[in-house]
Amino acid sequence: MIIGVPKEIKNNENRVALTPAGAKELIKNGHEVFVQSTAGLGSGFSDNQYTEEGAQILPDIESTYAKAEMIIKVKEPIEKEYSLIKENQLVFTYFHFASYEPLTKAMIESKSVCLAYETVEKPDRSLPLLVPMSEVAGRMAIQEGAKYLEKPLQGRGILLGGVPGVRPAKVLVLGGGIVGTQAAKMAAGLGADVTIMDISLARLRYLADIMPANVNTYMSSEYNIRELLGSHDLIVGAVLIPGAKAPHLVTRDMLKLMKPGTVLVDVAVDQGGCIETCKPTTHENPTYIIDDILHYCVANMPGAVPYTSTLALTNATLPYAIELANKGWKKACGENNELKLGLNIINGDVVYKGVSEAFxxxxxxxENYV
Structure with missing residues (x-):
């Protein structure tokens, strides 16, 4: 199979979908790998490192899309890429269709085959291609939140871990999945007073067992969220419904319950956000203020740490990419239910319920296609 790796062109997106080591593995399996020039540079990989492993370098994004039977990306295609995607071309990337109708309609019109990282699902309901980036984003949520709590950046002016004789900041994490767990661990490690909320009592029991003493668990409900908002300094939205739009747990009217300078970090922004006042921002302009509350809603948070993120992502995606290349998408998805659940759009037809229901x-x- 001919595999193309275009350079990511979303604002400040420095990750690349395939490392030189990953290219070598695909080439060892008999496939051709074409990488757009400088695609790996942001993650620390030069064109020479790819060619040394047998990959070929193409000069621009147009030739990369034109050449490839399978495109491997990190982020969803943006508008200038829509027309480059061909009928029957397999595109393997994060799509998050349910949060953005123009992308969904463009991929339907392209008649391509869209296999989304975020809906590849194991029998235990875990999401193996979302986990590594969720781990990065969860940890980054605290790193960024701690920074924006500083007064010069318009936060409350609170040190996350406090100092002897001064109470630490209070961190509220909405959602006890991968993102929430990593956020809570990171905040706890920095010495914050942490509360993590979830709707699953079983998950809260598990978290209570594994978390350090400065992490409290609390059942998630609108009443309980409203009760806590006024006393917390950093609030992390970490809710995920696979392939569907995130529910609004923090509504516009709740902002008035918070202290001025409170920081909101919505990690669910690429699925529509679990904070109603959330709108996607970029690393270039990451924050905005509504009602004296600072919002950080960068849609590609792991793009700020591309070396770590690229290695973590390709560790997870490469085995699936090799299977798709070796067998073709139809056979691979027919034999591997995890991959089959990743199919969202096939030749203009929506085959994932969360996407069809969103729009x-x-x-x-x-099953009619594989």
Whole structure:
């Protein structure tokens, strides 16, 4: 199979979908790998490192899309890429369709095959291609939140871990999944007073067992969230419904319950956000203020630490990419249910319920295609 790796062109997105080591593994399996010039530079990989492993370098994004049967990316295609995607071309990347209708409609019109990292799912309901970036984003949420709590950046002026004789900051984490768990661990490690909320009592029991003493668990409900908002300095939105739009747990009217300078970090922004006042921002302009509350809503948080993120992501995606290349998407998805659940759009038909429900589009059973 001919595999193309374009350079990411989303604002400040420095990750790349395939490392030189990953290219070598695909080439060892008999495939051709074409990498757009400088695609790996932001993650610390030069064109020479790819060519040394047998990959070929193409000069621009147009030739990369034109050449490839399978495109491997990190972030969803943006508008200037829509017209480059061909009928029957397999695109393997994060899509997050349910949060952005123009992208969904563009991919339907392209008649390509869209296999989304975020909906590849194991039998135990875990999401193996979302986990590594969720781990990065969860930890980064605290790193960024701690920074924006500083007064010069318009936060409350609180040191996350406090000092002897002064209480630490209070951190509220909404959601006890991978992002929330990593956020709580990071905040606890920095000495904050942490509360993590979830709707699953079983998950809260597990978290209570594994978390340090400065992390409290609390059942998530609108009443309980409202009760806590006024006393916390950093609030992290970490809610995920696979392939679907995130629910709004913090609504606009709740902002008035918070102290001025409170920082909101919405990690669910690429799924629509679990904070109603959330809107996607970039690393270039990461924050904005509504009602004296600072919002950090960068949609590609792991892009700020591309070396770590690229290695973590390709560790997870490479085995699936090799399987897709070796067998072709139809056979691979027919034999591997994890990959089959990753299929969102096939030749203009929506085959993932969360996407069809988000925009009231006709749903087609994926079994009709594989």
């Amino acid at each position: 009231d589009l006709p749903y087609h059973a994926v």
